[in-house]
Every structure is written in structure tokens, then in C-alpha cells.
Amino acid sequence: MAKITSVSPLAPERFLDMPVIKGARFATAAAGVKYAERTDVMLALLDPGTSVAGVFTKSATRSANVLDCQAKIGKATEAGAAILVNSGNSNAFTGQAGDASVKAVCDAVAAATGLPSSRIFTSATGVIGERLPHDRINARIGELVAGAKEHALPDAAKAIMTTDTFAKGAAATVDLSDGPVSIAGIAKGSGMIAPDMATMLVYIFTDAKVAQGDLQAMVSRLNEKTFNCITVDSDTSTSDTLLVAATGASGVSVAPDNRAFEDALHRVMRGLAHQVVRDGEGATKFVTVHVTGAQNDADAKTHALSIANSPLVKTAIAGEDPNWGRIVMAVGKSGAAADRDRLSICFGDVKVAEKGWVHPDYREEQGAAVMKAQEIEITVDLGLGDGAATIWTCDLTHGYIAINADYRS
Numbered sequence: 171m172a173k174i175t176s177v178s179p180l181a182p183e184r185f186l187d188m189p190v191i192k193g194a195r196f197a198t199a200a201a202g203v204k205y206a207e208r209t210d211v212m213l214a215l216l217d218p219g220t221s222v223a224g225v226f227t228k229s230a231t232r233s234a235n236v237l238d239c240q241a242k243i244g245k246a247t248e249a250g251a252a253i254l255v256n257s258g259n260s261n262a263f264t265g266q267a268g269d270a271s272v273k274a275v276c277d278a279v280a281a282a283t284g285l286p287s288s289r290i291f292t293s294a295t296g297v298i299g300e301r302l303p304h305d306r307i308n309a310r311i312g313e314l315v316a317g318a319k320e321h322a323l324p325d326a327a328k329a330i331m332t333t334d335t336f337a338k339g340a341a342a343t344v345d346l347s348d349g350p351v352s353i354a355g356i357a358k359g360s361g362m363i364a365p366d367m368a369t370m371l372v373y374i375f376t377d378a379k380v381a382q383g384d385l386q387a388m389v390s391r392l393n394e395k396t397f398n399c400i401t402v403d404s405d406t407s408t409s410d411t412l413l414v415a416a417t418g419a420s421g422v423s424v425a426p427d428n429r430a431f432e433d434a435l436h437r438v439m440r441g442l443a444h445q446v447v448r449d450g451e452g453a454t455k456f457v458t459v460h461v462t463g464a465q466n467d468a469d470a471k472t473h474a475l476s477i478a479n480s481p482l483v484k485t486a487i488a489g490e491d492p493n494w495g496r497i498v499m500a501v502g503k504s505g506a507a508a509d510r511d512r513l514s515i516c517f518g519d520v521k522v523a524e525k526g527w528v529h530p531d532y533r534e535e536q537g538a539a540v541m542k543a544q545e546i547e548i549t550v551d552l553g554l555g556d557g558a559a560t561i562w563t564c565d566l567t568h569g570y571i572a573i574n575a576d577y578r579s
Contacts, residue, residue, distance in 0.1 A: 180448035180456050180544060180564075181336040188323050188341050189352040191375040193217035193417025195318035198329040199310040203303060204258030204296060211307055212326035213314040214253040214373065215283065220417045221379075222251055222291065223386040225393050227410030233261050234268035235292045236411060238276070242288055244382060251289040252279050253373060253413060254307075254314075255330050257358070261294040261302040262408040271304040278308040282315045293371050293411045295358060296332055323375070327356035330371055333573055334360045334449055340441030344434040348422045351378040351431065353438050355414075359446035360402070372397065372412040372442055376435070379418030384426040388435065389414045396439040399471075400562045402450035403570065404479040447562045452569025455487050457562070460549040464557030469506035471559035473550065476504035484566035487546060492537025494522045501550060512553030518546065525553070 195215045203210045216222075224243045226236050254275060261268045276290040294302060327337035341354040359370025380388075389412070397412060414435075416424075424431045448456055459478045464470035477483055477500040486493040494515050501508050511526035518540040521529045540546060 177335045178449045179454055182445070185324055185327070185337055186339045186341055188339055188354045189343055190320045191323070191352055191354050191417065192320070192377045193220065193419030194375045194415065195320055196322035196326045197314040197318040198322065198325045199314050201256065201306045201310045203256050203306060209325070209329045210257045211310060211314065212255050212329040213279070213311070213318060214326065214375070214415070215315070215318045216251040216253070216415050217417050217419060218250045219248055219379075220251050220415050221382040221385050222413060222415050223382060223389040224291075224411065224413045225390055226412070227407055229408050229410070231263060231408050233294060233409045234264065234272045235261055235294050236409060238272045239291050239293070239411060239413070242291060244386065245288060246382070247286070247289060249289050250283075250285055251291065251415065252283055252285055253291045253293070253415070254279055255293045255295070255371060255373070256302070256307055257330050257332050258296040259294055259300055259302050260296045260298050260409045263299045264301050267301050271302040274304045275307055278311050282311050291413060293409065295330065295371055295409055298408060323354055323356060326373075330356070330358040332358065332360070333451055334358050336449060338442055338445040338449070340438045340445070342434040342437050344430050346422055346424070346428065346430060349420060351376060351420050351422050351424070353378075353434055355438050355442055357442040357446060360449045360451050370407060370410060370446060374412075374414045374435070374438060376414070376416050377418070377420035378416050378431060379421065379423045380416040381426075384424070385414060385416055387426065388432055392432065392436050392439050396436065396443045399560060400443045400447050401475060401478050402447060402453070402564055403566070444562060447564050450564035450570075451573045452567040452571070453564035454544070454567055455565040456545045457487060457564060458545075458547045459561045459563065460547065460558070461552065462549065462558045463512075463551040463553045463555060464559070465507045465555040466557040467559055468557070470557040471561070472506040473501050473504045473508070473552070474559045474561040476500045477548065477550065478561045478563035481566055484563070487541060488565035488567045490538065490541040492517055492522070492534065492541050494537065497548065497550060498523075501552075507554060508552055509554060514551040514553065516549040517541070518543075
């Protein structure tokens with residue numbers, strides 16, 4: 171696995187102060203999954219009555235852990251739950267051995283906690299195609315269960331990192347009619363980021379009481395506006411998992427149409443999604459791509475992803491080159507409806523092209539000035555309808571190549 175020597179220039183100044191989520195406790199350990207003396211396992215223990223919702227990768231080669239979680243989500247029970255995550259090994263493309271590893275870990279957590287194995291959710295992240303040394307994880311489970319604490323979520327964020335250069339966290343507290351509820355989440359992700367569900371690994375916890383079906387609908391809906399709107403390198407992981415747990419420990423119930431709670435959860439999910447992009451492998455620019463005027467929202471998203479995933483667009487941004495012709499190229503190749511003679515492009519507030527031709531007042535130095543910023547907005551208006559979409563991405567630098575060229579070393 172590539173060794174990261176510096177923190178992304180787009181990283182937050184510090185890890186966010188996280189509220190305590192009643193009904194949830196966390197612990198970490200160094201199990202030696204890949205490296206000695208590195209914290210690489212986290213456990214979350216959740217009180218009885220916790221609802222768990224999730225969305226997962228649609229990859230045809232998804233890991234044994236993902237398949238197991240998918241089979242367990244949505245089953246009605248009042249039992250507590252646990253989430254165990256390891257870094258260093260993704261337990262993907264490991265055949266029946268991978269299935270056996272998941273069962274062994276779930277059985278060990280169940281034995282140590284008294285929880286049913288059907289309420290143990292596991293994730294793994296790291297190298298694909300190597301058997302998971304689950305015995306090393308199981309040897310630390312007793313320690314993890316005994317050491318679980320309410321305040322340890324920031325430590326959990328560090329334990330799930332792989333090529334990440336900083337731990338990722340987001341939180342919100344919202345006052346509802348029956349009282350306040352808190353939401354706090356962590357994520358890992360830096361490369362192999364092109365969501366087709368959620369992306370990477372994401373774990374969000376709230377002390378609100380939310381029925382599982384209502385929580386699932388909300389998470390699925392918000393996922394489409396957050397994690398499914400980011401891309402680093404156009405590659406969808408085999409292990410992508412997003413789990414949201416509502417412990418109900420606050421005693422405050424949330425109805426399916428509670429806009430205040432959903433907005434707060436949206437902020438947390440979007441904050442984590444943006445941090446993943448800001449930690450894109452080798453990234454130096456955070457890029458927002460807006461597409462408006464499409465025939466429909468789906469076409470707008472297709473165009474936006476085509477722009478955001480284009481190596482030519484991303485390398486131009488890395489080189490601070492305002493090459494608007496590459497935006498035209500990316501729109502043209504997307505497959506969604508477009509009309510050359512209606513197309514307009516802006517870099518930030520600078521109108522670059524209008525109605526199929528360079529804007530008469532545009533000067534190259536204006537575009538170059540926009541490209542020097544760490545945060546860049548690209549807006550494309552297709553002039554065809556009311557469809558709109560926003561995608562967040564980053565540039566593509568030599569750093570991305572360096573990290574991934576020796577990822578397994």
C-alpha cells in the first residue's frame with residue numbers, strides 16, 4: 171500500500187468536534203491486518219432498538235462483506251447491533267474464503283457481545299484479492315468490546331483510513347419539536363471513487379428514533395444528492411458501503427416527512443462526501459461542476475460526470491490551464507442530448523463561451539486566474555431545458571500516479 175507522506179492541501183484545518191451519540195460506543199485496535207502497530211480495526215456497538223439502513227456498491231465484483239451486509243439490512247429486530255470495519259485488506263475477490271472470513275468475524279463479535287450474528291455488519295477496505303487474516307481481527311475483539319466508549323468516534327475515523335491523508339468527520343445537531351437530536355459520521359475514501367450507490371466506507375450515527383423503513387428511504391434519497399455526486403477517478407470500488415444507524419436513545423421520534431432532520435442528515439452526508447473529494451489521491455484542486463439547461467436532470471448529471479471524469483479536463487485543471495475546449499469535448503462525448511450552438515461555459519464568474527462560440531469579451535488571462543484557485547467552479551448551460559445537476563471532483567496530478575503505481579508495495 172502506498173505510503174502517504176503529506177496531508178492533502180485541501181484538508182480541513184482540524185478534525186471536527188463530534189457530539190456524543192447516545193446509544194453508540196466505539197473502540198479501535200491494531201490487529202496487524204497489513205501493517206504492524208497500526209490502528210486498523212474499529213468496532214461500533216449499538217443499543218437495542220437501533221435501526222440500521224444502508225446503500226452499497228453495484229459492482230458485479232463486490233466483496234463478501236458487502237454481500238453479507240446487503241442480506242442483513244432491513245430485517246426486523248429489537249436487538250442491538252454492531253459494526254466492525256478493518257483497513258488494510260478489502261476481502262474482495264477472495265471467493266469462498268472471503269465468505270468464511272465474514273462468518274468467522276461475525277460469529278466472534280456475536281459471541282463476545284451476545285448479539286445475534288444477523289445484527290453484525292462488517293466492512294473491509296484495502297488491497298483486493300488477498301485473503302483476509304481474520305484470526306488477527308478476532309484476537310482483538312474481546313479488547314474492542316471491553317474498551318468501547320461513547321467519545322471514541324474520532325479514533326474510529328483514523329482506524330478505517332487507507333490511502334487517506336486525513337480522518338474525515340461531519341456532524342450536526344438539530345432541535346426538533348420533541349427535543350434535540352445529534353448526528354455524527356465518519357468516512358474513508360481517497361481513490362477508487364466513482365459512486366454507484368454511495369462510495370467508499372461511510373458510517374453515520376444518530377440518537378434519533380427512526381423506523382428502519384423510513385430511515386432507509388431517507389438515506390437512499392439523500393445518497394443520490396451527495397455520495398452519488400462525487401468522483402475522484404471514475405473507478406467504482408468493490409467495497410462501497412454506507413451504513414446509517416439510528417439508536418433512538420434521545421427518545422425523540424422522527425417522522426418520514428421531518429424536513430429538519432433530513433436536512434441535517436443531508437448536511438452531514440454532503441460534508442463527508444466533499445471531504446472524500448478533498449482527499450482525492452494527489453488532489454490540489456476541489457472542483458464543482460454545474461450543468462444547467464439540460465433536457466432533464468438525468469442528462470445534466472451525465473454531462474457533469476463526463477466533464478468531471480475526463481482525464482483531459484482534470485489534467486488541464488491540475489496544470490491551471492483554462493482549456494475550455496476540453497469541456498466542449500466532454501459534453502460532446504457524454505451521449506446525452508446537446509446542441510453545439512446553444513452551449514455556454516463559465517469558469518467561476520468568467521463567461522468563457524456563449525451559444526457555441528468563445529465569448530467576445532473573454533481573455534485567456536481571466537480563465538487562467540480562475541484556475542489558480544484551490545476551489546474552482548465550472549458551469550455549463552446547454553440551453554435545452556430545465557435539467558440541472560452538480561458534481562464534485564478534483565484534479566488529476568502526478569501524485570495520483572505515484573500513489574497508485576506502488577499501491578501494493
